[in-house]
Amino acid sequence: MGKNKTFFVCLECGYSHPTWSGKCMSCGSWNTLVEEKKNQKNSNKNFRSKEKISPVSITKIEKGKGSEGRLSTGIKTLDEAVGGGIVKGQVILISGQPGIGKSTLLLQVTSNIADRKKVLYVTAEESVNQIYLRGSRIKGLKDNLFVVSETNFEIILEVISELKPEFLVLDSIQTVYSENLESAAGSVSQVREISGKITEIAKKEGISVVIVGQVTKEGSIAGPKVLEHIVDTVVQFEGERGHAYRVLKVVKNRFGPSGEIAVFSMNDSGLTEVENPSSIFLLERPEDVAGSIIFPYTEGSKPVLIEIQALVSKTFYPVPQRKTQGVDINRLSIITAILEKEVGLNLRDKDIFINVVGGLYIKEPALDLPLALAVFSSYRNKPIHSRLAAFGELGLTGEIRSVHFTEHRIKEAEKFGFDKILIPFSKDVNGKNIIKVKNIKDAVKVIQ
Numbered sequence: 001m002g003k004n005k006t007f008f009v010c011l012e013c014g015y016s017h018p019t020w021s022g023k024c025m026s027c028g029s030w031n032t033l034v035e036e037k038k039n040q041k042n043s044n045k046n047f048r049s050k051e052k053i054s055p056v057s058i059t060k061i062e063k064g065k066g067s068e069g070r071l072s073t074g075i076k077t078l079d080e081a082v083g084g085g086i087v088k089g090q091v092i093l094i095s096g097q098p099g100i101g102k103s104t105l106l107l108q109v110t111s112n113i114a115d116r117k118k119v120l121y122v123t124a125e126e127s128v129n130q131i132y133l134r135g136s137r138i139k140g141l142k143d144n145l146f147v148v149s150e151t152n153f154e155i156i157l158e159v160i161s162e163l164k165p166e167f168l169v170l171d172s173i174q175t176v177y178s179e180n181l182e183s184a185a186g187s188v189s190q191v192r193e194i195s196g197k198i199t200e201i202a203k204k205e206g207i208s209v210v211i212v213g214q215v216t217k218e219g220s221i222a223g224p225k226v227l228e229h230i231v232d233t234v235v236q237f238e239g240e241r242g243h244a245y246r247v248l249k250v251v252k253n254r255f256g257p258s259g260e261i262a263v264f265s266m267n268d269s270g271l272t273e274v275e276n277p278s279s280i281f282l283l284e285r286p287e288d289v290a291g292s293i294i295f296p297y298t299e300g301s302k303p304v305l306i307e308i309q310a311l312v313s314k315t316f317y318p319v320p321q322r323k324t325q326g327v328d329i330n331r332l333s334i335i336t337a338i339l340e341k342e343v344g345l346n347l348r349d350k351d352i353f354i355n356v357v358g359g360l361y362i363k364e365p366a367l368d369l370p371l372a373l374a375v376f377s378s379y380r381n382k383p384i385h386s387r388l389a390a391f392g393e394l395g396l397t398g399e400i401r402s403v404h405f406t407e408h409r410i411k412e413a414e415k416f417g418f419d420k421i422l423i424p425f426s427k428d429v430n431g432k433n434i435i436k437v438k439n440i441k442d443a444v445k446v447i448q
């Protein structure tokens, strides 16, 4: 009795509870506890080695394994996005919707690195033959690229210690299981154990590791939030499966700035980097149609001009529809309310659809202003000047607040010939193409 005890783990913070409860005792999140079984013997196993450790003065630390230069992935934009290549011992988590191209990208990267180093691609989802077929399709067959198809983590560890690769891919963490735990592959304990151990090995042996993480229906990384804390870098691979473009976004980075992006296009021979994404995204833009505006998007140093589309039409339902692609629906609700109150639009009997062209999911608040203007333009059925771009955060009283990277955004818009750039009033930036707007009322006057 009592040998295979169950316990409950919080998906947000990973805290274990002896009994189920609606609220996590550690982080206070609701409905995040999931049941897990544990093998008592190993459940509290500590990953850390038991070597004697003594503290060292920061000035006496020798240049260690982590500072011997960065490993190029062979893809320029990807190197730039992660801060100039991959650092030795760095652990990167890459996540994205099924079929988006994670395995393809990583096989290309491993193949490029295999020109210089010994690399190991561990697949727990596909057979070695599938990897071979993909490898030949992307012309990435290399002698130094070793492949193993295995789900047992202990066997994978043996392979790693025998082969001693310098770069390792684990595809995916949810399909690998450790014998030490009784819970199923992909469970919180398994993901935590495996990611913890892999990170320990990466740091100790100086192996750079990329872990593939599956995502939930809502798009967040499956497994505990602690996974994101354990790894050094978290990147998301986004895009619409039916479309050619994919965007890789660096969400967290211990070895460089976060918020950087790299854009790829998917074709027969794999993913090709797009060096100038703005021009690609502007290429298919319809001119002189209502509800379309350009937003200079950036969360890092590289801005991209993205088209935002809105469609406002009379509803035939008792409750009007609000649908968004690429932006949080709650943000749209707030913007709708601001437009009703401050600008006097009657949106209560209108359906509103929003689309961020290119398959990106944009979280940054600078999108508020272009989103509001796109809705306004569609409502009035009046096209916005085709060389007008806008950015700024909307406050609840309709004021337009300043955002990061103003100069970067303006520069990118001007590079592509935009001559009316709406920016928040408070920014100390001037120029012949710049129109400063204080609130949403001023902003809609510009496009009327």
Ligand SMILES: Nc1ncnc2c1ncn2[C@@H]1O[C@H](COP(=O)(O)OP(=O)(O)OP(=O)(O)O)[C@@H](O)[C@H]1O
Binding pocket: 096, 097, 098, 099, 100, 101, 102, 103, 104, 105, 125, 137, 241, 266, 267, 268, 269
């Ligand atoms: N012959 C081909 N030509 C063009 N594109 C292809 C071809 N074969 C596969 N693809 C593309 O590759 C995608 C699958 O890529 P990949 O297997 O790398 O995705 P993944 O993110 O690893 O998916 P999963 O989460 O299921 O493992 C397909 O959705 C398709 O777009």
Ligand SMILES: [Mg+2]
Binding pocket: 102, 103, 104, 125, 171
């Ligand atoms: Mg895959």
